[in-house]
Amino acid sequence: MLGHADFEAQNLRWHDDIRAVHDWDSLAWxxxxxxxxxxxxxxxxxxxxxxxxxxxxxxxLAAYQDLRGRRYTAEEQEVAWAASLWAAAHNARWEALHxxxxxSGDAVRAQAAERLRRANA
Structure with a gap:
């Protein structure tokens, strides 16, 4: 799927529902x-x-699956939970470098074990 891979609030504009997504250099397949x-x-x-x-x-993730009308398989759930760390890990790297x-680094340290457990990683 082609989609936006940096779905942070500062990249979204909405009024009742999402109206615009900014920062399209984060387009990903x-x-x-x-x-x-x-x-x-x-x-x-x-x-x-x-x-x-x-x-x-x-x-x-539950709301997303409800709206799309199909539950994720066990493997898709694992992929989703692993990917839930991507942006925060990137931001933690930025914090450390600068x-x-x-x-983000504190949040990753606090949550990574549980997110990775859910990812079966």
Whole structure:
């Protein structure tokens, strides 16, 4: 699937529903579950960017599957949970390289084990 791989709040504009998505240099060709999973980890992120709480990611993935009318397979669930760390890991790298406060880094350290457990990784 072709989709947006940086689904952070600062890249979205909406009024009742999403009206525009910015930052299209983050266009990616990935499995649908990977794009949805990445969005589930980043959708609540603003400035500074961080990682959504695990419960929020789970609710995002459940709502996404409900709206699309098909539940993910076990393998797709694993892909989605693994991909939920992508943006936060990228942002943690940025923080470390630039000496920024470790907002994403702290979130990754706190949540990675559980997200990776759900990913069976």
């Amino acid at each position: 990935q499995p649908e579950a990977a794009l949805a999973g990445a969005a589930s980890g980043a959708f609540a992120s603003d400035s500074p960017p961080t990682l959504a709480p695990i419960g929020s990611s789970a609710a995002f 000496g920024d406060p470790p907002v």
